[in-house]
Amino acid sequence: FILPRPRPFNSLLHAGGEGGEKEWSKALSESTTAAPGTGEADLFRSGLLSAPSDPSRQASSALLTWLENEGDVYLSDASSWSQAPHPMAVSTLTVDEATNESTGRGLLARRGINEGDQLLGIPLDLCMTKSTAFEYLNEGKNGNPLLKDSSGRGPISPATNEYIAIACFLIYEKYVRGPDSFWKPYLDVLPTTSEVGCTFTWDDSDLSYLTGSPVMSATTSMKIKLRKEYEAFVTHPVDGVKNRFKDVMGGEDVFTYEQWTWAFTMLFSRAIRLQNLQEGETVALVPYADLINHSPFSTSYVDARQEGSWLFKTGREEVVLFADRGFRKMEQVYISYGQKSNADLLLLYGFALERNPYNAVDVSVSVGGGEEGEGGGELLRKKVEFLERAGRGGIIDFPIYADRYPIEMLEYLRLMLLTEEDLGDRELEDFDYSRTVSSMNEASVLANIIGACEGQLARYPTTEEEDLAIISDKAKFRDISKNARMAVRHRRNEKRLLARTVAALRKEMDSRGLEGLQSRGELKSAEGDTEGVSLRGDDKKFMNKKRTRLERQLDKMGLDVDIR
Numbered sequence: 001f002i003l004p005r006p007r008p009f010n011s012l013l014h015a016g017g018e019g020g021e022k023e024w025s026k027a028l029s030e031s032t033t034a035a036p037g038t039g040e041a042d043l044f045r046s047g048l049l050s051a052p053s054d055p056s057r058q059a060s061s062a063l064l065t066w067l068e069n070e071g072d073v074y075l076s077d078a079s080s081w082s083q084a085p086h087p088m089a090v091s092t093l094t095v096d097e098a099t100n101e102s103t104g105r106g107l108l109a110r111r112g113i114n115e116g117d118q119l120l121g122i123p124l125d126l127c128m129t130k131s132t133a134f135e136y137l138n139e140g141k142n143g144n145p146l147l148k149d150s151s152g153r154g155p156i157s158p159a160t161n162e163y164i165a166i167a168c169f170l171i172y173e174k175y176v177r178g179p180d181s182f183w184k185p186y187l188d189v190l191p192t193t194s195e196v197g198c199t200f201t202w203d204d205s206d207l208s209y210l211t212g213s214p215v216m217s218a219t220t221s222m223k224i225k226l227r228k229e230y231e232a233f234v235t236h237p238v239d240g241v242k243n244r245f246k247d248v249m250g251g252e253d254v255f256t257y258e259q260w261t262w263a264f265t266m267l268f269s270r271a272i273r274l275q276n277l278q279e280g281e282t283v284a285l286v287p288y289a290d291l292i293n294h295s296p297f298s299t300s301y302v303d304a305r306q307e308g309s310w311l312f313k314t315g316r317e318e319v320v321l322f323a324d325r326g327f328r329k330m331e332q333v334y335i336s337y338g339q340k341s342n343a344d345l346l347l348l349y350g351f352a353l354e355r356n357p358y359n360a361v362d363v364s365v366s367v368g369g370g371e372e373g374e375g376g377g378e379l380l381r382k383k384v385e386f387l388e389r390a391g392r393g394g395i396i397d398f399p400i401y402a403d404r405y406p407i408e409m410l411e412y413l414r415l416m417l418l419t420e421e422d423l424g425d426r427e428l429e430d431f432d433y434s435r436t437v438s439s440m441n442e443a444s445v446l447a448n449i450i451g452a453c454e455g456q457l458a459r460y461p462t463t464e465e466e467d468l469a470i471i472s473d474k475a476k477f478r479d480i481s482k483n484a485r486m487a488v489r490h491r492r493n494e495k496r497l498l499a500r501t502v503a504a505l506r507k508e509m510d511s512r513g514l515e516g517l518q519s520r521g522e523l524k525s526a527e528g529d530t531e532g533v534s535l536r537g538d539d540k541k542f543m544n545k546k547r548t549r550l551e552r553q554l555d556k557m558g559l560d561v562d563i564r
């Protein structure tokens with residue numbers, strides 16, 4: 001039993017609260033001003049909204065109407081009985097303040113927002129999930145035709161990966177159902193592939209600006225992965241949907257690879273993993289919530305909960321968001337997409353940030369110096385076995401941040417650079433690698449990290465200064481594509497981060513009196529003894545390869561992508 005949602009009305013008799021002076025004056029002021037927040041006209045005057053005739057502004061309005069009509073979502077800027085005015089408004093013209101690049105649509109505070117305020121509540125059945133894909137494609141919900149192949153099965157099966165199910169759903173609704181789709185108002189606000197600009201959709205000319213960056217190999221393997229999934233789900237001669245549903249999906253202009261790439265661009269850049277559902281986790285495209293841009297400084301995350309108050313649960317689930325801090329009127333509201341490096345953001349979201357505390361460049365650390373089986377004495381063998389027992393054999397990627405590197409990396413290197421002399425008559429198990437083993441060992445560790453960073457720096461065809469010169473020539477810089485500008489800024493930031501790490505490590509070696517060991521050549525003999533710690537970005541000949549953070553993240557999405 002759901003009460004009809006009350007419509008706005010202004011009677012002072014229903015001011016709510018305890019009827020005290022404060023309530024009374026609040027009610028008075030709300031009833032005498034046209035709208036307590038910022039109306040669309042105010043936003044337009046401030047340059048935050050385009051003209052009412054602008055098609056992208058009309059598409060935003062159509063989305064809000066759809067949410068109000070189909071989901072009973074309250075998005076009005078007027079207050080109503082028991083309902084505060086909705087606190088946000090859609091802007092079609094947001095920009096990144098540091099770079100002045102367009103960041104597409106975004107949500108703005110239309111009045112002051114307090115920390116803890118609920119910002120939105122979207123019913124789960126207006127979200128695109130594997131379940132809704134099944135309801136619309138397999139069961140013909142809301143007037144959709146029933147899709148059945150020759151053996152009576154629909155396109156989505158329990159075994160279908162969630163991302164692939166939603167990709168199929170998106171393409172079907174946008175390109176097959178088109179104007180008849182229930183989801184049209186939502187599909188109409190989704191950007192194009194090039195507006196988002198994930199690196200796996202860039203052309204070769206734009207990609208060439210990323211030469212030397214670890215994003216390159218991640219991009220290449222993502223392309224390979226998407227192509228493989230396309231061939232398995234769409235064009236496979238027997239099991240592919242083009243063959244199974246020839247009449248609706250078989251045509252040359254639907255379920256194309258371009259549409260597949262667009263669907264995955266939408267998924268990577270705006271799908272949310274809802275964790276708090278009654279039935280566990282699900283991946284979802286959440287209309288309206290997905291208009292909020294990312295800030296690495298935000299601590300707000302979107303998640304699900306049961307609709308209604310703690311007393312009157314409706315049994316339905318909704319997606320909610322609460323403000324992590326106060327927002328001033330007209331300020332842009334941000335959420336966090338997670339603690340992501342610029343490389344991850346560029347690959348999956350098509351942008352990188354000038355200020356990002358989670359920015360990191362991954363360097364690879366491996367056991368064994370050269371070809372498999374080459375070199376390696378007794379001590380190296382023991383180290384490899386020790387690491388394998390600890391589940392850390394083979395190659396490991398460690399993120400280098402601007403101001404820190406993982407303690408785990410130090411521990412790993414201390415072990416790998418341990419000499420016979422350090423060992424004495426003890427076993428490898430007897431050491432506490434979270435502490436300095438010996439001055440010589442510590443100097444080797446720091447020198448190796450410096451070597452890894454310098455090795456990575458040497459892989460870029462341009463220097464940081466050259467990149468800066470390109471960025472500073474404003475007229476020329478504007479003339480290259482947006483992707484190319486992103487790439488140049490990104491590679492410059494990677495170089496800056498690595499150079500800072502090198503400088504900080506040199507300083508640390510100096511302050512700990514370790515620089516002397518290195519310059520006197522004593523380190524060399526220490527390294528010689530270890531027979532093979534190496535740090536490198538792109539060697540393909542590693543044994544027993546470990547997964548990178550991004551690979552693990554993609555694996556969680558059900559996409560087993562090999563990014564090396």
Ligand SMILES: C[S@@+](CC[C@H](N)C(=O)[O-])C[C@H]1O[C@@H](n2cnc3c(N)ncnc32)[C@H](O)[C@@H]1O
Nearest residue numbers: 103104105196269270290291292293294349351
């Ligand atoms: C979930 S959507 C947010 C809404 C989006 N701006 C739109 O127009 O639909 C994520 C996309 O927004 C853009 N975006 C989000 N945060 C950004 C930021 N801080 N800087 C630049 N672009 C951003 C990127 O294109 C990203 O792929």
